[in-house]
Structure formats: C-alpha cells, structure tokens
Amino acid sequence: MQKTVVGYRKAMTGHKAVAEAMRQIEPDVVAVYPITPQSEIAEYYAEYVHNGVVRTELVPVESEHSAMSACVGAAAAGARVMTATASQGLALMVEVVYIAAGLRLPIVMALANRSLSAPINIHCDHSDAYLARDSGAIQIFAESAQEAYDYMIIAQKLAEDKRVRLPVLVNLDGFTLTHTLQVVELLPDEAVKGFVGEFEPIHPLLDVDNPSTWGAFAMPDYYFELKRAQQAGMEAAPEAFLEVQKAFSELSGRAYRGFFEAYRLEDAERAIVVMGSTAGTAKVVVDELRERGEKVGLLKVWLWRPFVREELVKLLGHLEAVAVLDRALSFGNMGALFLDVTSAFVHEDKRPVFVNYIYGLGGRDVTTDQIKRVYEELKGARPSHELRYLGLRE
Amino acid sequence: MAVELKTWKELPIGGVIPGGATPELNKTGSWRSKRPVWDAEKCIHCLMCWLHCPDNCFYTENQKITGIDYDHCKGCGVCAGVCPVNAIEMVPEGGE
Numbered sequence: 001m002q003k004t005v006v007g008y009r010k011a012m013t014g015h016k017a018v019a020e021a022m023r024q025i026e027p028d029v030v031a032v033y034p035i036t037p038q039s040e041i042a043e044y045y046a047e048y049v050h051n052g053v054v055r056t057e058l059v060p061v062e063s064e065h066s067a068m069s070a071c072v073g074a075a076a077a078g079a080r081v082m083t084a085t086a087s088q089g090l091a092l093m094v095e096v097v098y099i100a101a102g103l104r105l106p107i108v109m110a111l112a113n114r115s116l117s118a119p120i121n122i123h124c125d126h127s128d129a130y131l132a133r134d135s136g137a138i139q140i141f142a143e144s145a146q147e148a149y150d151y152m153i154i155a156q157k158l159a160e161d162k163r164v165r166l167p168v169l170v171n172l173d174g175f176t177l178t179h180t181l182q183v184v185e186l187l188p189d190e191a192v193k194g195f196v197g198e199f200e201p202i203h204p205l206l207d208v209d210n211p212s213t214w215g216a217f218a219m220p221d222y223y224f225e226l227k228r229a230q231q232a233g234m235e236a237a238p239e240a241f242l243e244v245q246k247a248f249s250e251l252s253g254r255a256y257r258g259f260f261e262a263y264r265l266e267d268a269e270r271a272i273v274v275m276g277s278t279a280g281t282a283k284v285v286v287d288e289l290r291e292r293g294e295k296v297g298l299l300k301v302w303l304w305r306p307f308v309r310e311e312l313v314k315l316l317g318h319l320e321a322v323a324v325l326d327r328a329l330s331f332g333n334m335g336a337l338f339l340d341v342t343s344a345f346v347h348e349d350k351r352p353v354f355v356n357y358i359y360g361l362g363g364r365d366v367t368t369d370q371i372k373r374v375y376e377e378l379k380g381a382r383p384s385h386e387l388r389y390l391g392l393r394e
Numbered sequence: 395m396a397v398e399l400k401t402w403k404e405l406p407i408g409g410v411i412p413g414g415a416t417p418e419l420n421k422t423g424s425w426r427s428k429r430p431v432w433d434a435e436k437c438i439h440c441l442m443c444w445l446h447c448p449d450n451c452f453y454t455e456n457q458k459i460t461g462i463d464y465d466h467c468k469g470c471g472v473c474a475g476v477c478p479v480n481a482i483e484m485v486p487e488g489g490e
Binding site: 212226229232 | 399400401402403405406407408409410411412413414415
C-alpha cells in the first residue's frame with residue numbers, strides 16, 4: 001500500500017507504543033493511576049511531562065475513579081483528554097465511564113487487558129473489557145503493539161468525530177502485548193498531529209461567554225430520549241470508523257480495512273473468531289493447516305463495540321463451522337462474543353454451525369496446539385450450546 | 395400545565411444545556427405537600443430559616459425576612475424545625 005509519510009521502525013513494548021501515540025497526540029490533560037499491567041504507560045507519560053517533551057497537564061490522581069472523574073471534568077471544560085487503566089482499575093473507574101459516554105465526551109483510554117479478581121491475578125484475559133461492554137464506550141481490540149499504536153491514533157479521531165463523540169477504549173492484551181518487545185513503525189510526530197487535528201469541543205465549560213450546564217438531572221420525561229440520542233452516537237460510529245481507518249491507512253501504508261480482519265477466509269470451510277493477541281497465534285496455525293490443504297481461516301475483531309453485524313454475516317456466511325473464542329466468562333450464559341456473533345445470524349437461513357470456547361483466563365497460555373485442536377473439533381461440528389474450555393484441566 | 399416535550403433528535407448532545415440551566419425557569423414548588431406559613435408578628439429575624447433552607451426560598455430585605463418563594467419551596471419543613479420562636483407553621487397543601 002502506498003503511504004504518504006515515512007515512518008521509523010523501532011523495537012519497543014506495547015506500553016511504549018501506546019505512550020508514544022499519546023506523546024504524539026499530546027492531549028491537554030492526562031489523568032491516570034498506575035495499575036499492572038498498565039503502569040509503564042503512566043510512567044512513560046509522566047517522564048515525557050517531566051522532561052518537557054509534552055505540554056500536557058498530568059493529573060496524578062489517587063484512584064481510577066478519580067482518574068476518570070478528572071478526565072470527565074477536563075473534557076467538559078474543553079480539553080483533549082486521555083488515560084489508561086486495567087482490570088480492577090477499570091472496575092473502579094467504570095461508574096464514571098458510563099458518565100463519560102452519557103455526556104458524550106471523547107476520552108481515549110488504553111486498556112491493558114487483565115483478569116478481574118477474585119482470585120486476584122495480574123495476567124491477561126478480557127473480563128475487564130467485558131465489564132465495560134454496555135458502558136457506551138466504543139471498544140477496539142489490538143492484535144499487536146503496532147495495532148495498539150495505530151488504533152490509539154485512530155481512536156482519537158474517531159472519538160472526536162462530531163457524529164460520534166464517545167469515549168473509546170483501545171484494548172491490548174496485558175503482558176502479552178504490553179510487556180513484550182515488538183518492532184513498531186511510528187509515524188513522524190507532525191504526521192500524527194496533523195492527522196488528529198485540533199480538538200473542537202462542543203459547549204465547553206471554559207467558554208465563559210457562552211455558559212452551559214453539564215450533568216443536569218433528567219427525569220422520566222427526558223432520560224429515555226437522552227439515552228436514545230446516545231445510541232445515535234454509537235450508530236454513527238461504524239461509518240466514522242471506516243473513514244478514519246481509511247485515512248490512517250493512506251497515511252501510514254498499513255492496510256486496515258473494515259471492522260474485522262478476515263484472514264484467509266474467502267474459500268475457508270472452518271474458521272475461528274477471536275479478539276486480541278491470540279489472533280496472531282491463530283494465524284500461524286491457519287498458515288500451517290493451509291499448507292496441508294485444509295480450508296481454514298480466521299476472523300479477528302477490531303471493532304467490538306459497536307458490533308457491526310452486516311459485515312460479519314458477509315464474511316462468515318459461507319462457512320461450514322465457526323468457533324468463537326471468548327477470553328472471559330459471562331457467568332450464566334455463553335461467552336459475550338459468541339452471543340454477538342450468533343445473534344448476527346439469527347435472521348439468516350444459511351449459517352455456519354457455531355461452537356463457543358472459553359480460553360486463556362488469568363493469563364493461561366494459548367498454544368498453537370490448542371488452536372489446532374479447535375480447528376480439528378470443527379470438522380463435523382454439530383450445533384451446540386455446550387461451553388467448551390480450551391487449555392483447562394478437566 | 396401543558397409542556398411541549400422534545401423528541402430525542404431535538405436534544406443537545408450529552409444532555410448539555412447551552413446557555414445554562416436556572417431554577418428561575420423551572421418551578422419546582424408543585425412537588426410540595428405541605429407549605430410553610432410565616433408569621434411576621436412572631437418572627438425575630440434571626441435568619442435561621444434563611445440559613446437552613448436548602449432551596450434558598452426566603453426573601454430578605456436589609457437582613458429581615460420578607461416572605462417565602464413558593465415557586466421553589468418543596469415543603470421540606472426544615473425552616474419550621476429550626477425556627478426558635480415557632481413563627482413558621484407547616485400547613486397541608488390543597489386543604490384550603
């Protein structure tokens with residue numbers, strides 16, 4: 001793909017890649033509280049502020065609840081705002097994430113995915129992202145440090161799109177992506193600054209000549225209408241996402257197309273649907289099985305919320321069997337991603353057989369052998385509501 | 395009173411109220427089930443009611459109570475409770 005700027009490649013952790021995206025965007029305010037495996041993002045950014053590399057006001061708050069509260073206040077005042085958290089941090093923050101979405105504040109946040117307690121654990125799964133599933137925040141999943149960097153920049157422009165104006169969470173797998181070194185191609189600073197442009201707040205509180213009231217009470221006569229209007233922001237997000245993604249692809253030369261990455265799916269009979277770094281592991285398996293003549297493919301979710309059903313049906317409709325891999329339990333039901341995928345097909349006459357696997361909880365390694373087993377089990381799979389557990393001692 | 399309610403498409407983004415919201419436009423006194431009745435004869439103008447009223451409903455002039463804003467008084471009765479000379483009586487609404 002032709003690109004319009006020349007980037008530079010460096011080996012760095014996912015933390016550093018996210019922090020570099022933040023440095024280049026240079027928001028007015030960052031309010032952040034450190035938590036494993038997100039801490040280094042906060043530390044890198046504090047270093048940039050200390051060294052005068054950025055002019056951001058860094059608010060070192062005393063909790064994640066305060067972090068998001070400070071973000072909401074600053075964003076309502078008219079500032080461009082970013083933060084980052086993980087796991088219990090998001091659990092504490094989530095009350096205010098709902099408020100950020102309800103007030104239509106374009107706060108961009110990196111979420112270094114980590115399991116929720118109890119038992120306490122610091123390693124990766126997606127239970128934190130699932131916790132915020134219905135918060136009204138847009139959620140994007142990155143497969144690699146490169147994608148985390150790229151989607152932080154895309155997220156900023158998407159969040160601030162006037163049709164959208166919602167918080168965006170960029171998910172990157174804790175430790176697997178945050179703490180490992182990968183080669184990442186960064187764009188030049190001025191290219192990122194030019195891409196995200198100036199933030200234009202709507203009715204900012206600091207516009208004292210035009211006062212406005214934020215966070216007003218809404219009774220049963222208006223609450224419903226306001227929530228419907230919020231849904232319109234989500235409904236506008238897919239189109240805005242494609243536009244921003246396309247513009248970013250033209251700038252960077254990296255070919256991001258669509259809400260999902262379809263990997264060797266065109267003539268596939270069996271496929272896996274997955275979010276995050278496990279997509280990388282699964283691609284290795286797909287390539288290996290393809291060499292043996294097996295018609296297998298992969299669908300990776302980039303945009304999880306809003307969930308775009310039409311494109312999903314187009315990409316998966318021709319398959320015989322599909323395994324949906326959820327990296328979190330939705331206690332008392334099938335996995336949340338499984339429900340998303342299968343409900344997209346509820347009105348389709350022709351649809352694949354779907355099976356649901358729970359995998360990788362609390363940082364349990366996901367191996368190529370396990371993924372191979374999934375593709376093997378998809379042969380002659382029958383429709384079932386059985387929850388299968390990948391890599392669990394049974 | 396008939397109020398024209400807006401549809402969801404007509405509302406400002408995020409429920410923000412451009413121009414600012416003010417209780418002057420929003421008469422909340424209709425919530426009241428009991429109204430405070432102030433006795434000017436008994437009142438010693440200690441301003442305890444003015445100080446405690448959560449809705450700032452006591453009119454004053456030269457640091458003396460002159461009346462009650464019934465458009466915003468919700469009838470909580472705090473004023474009657476703190477009055478040291480029982481100059482405020484809570485009377486049921488709709489009784490007269």
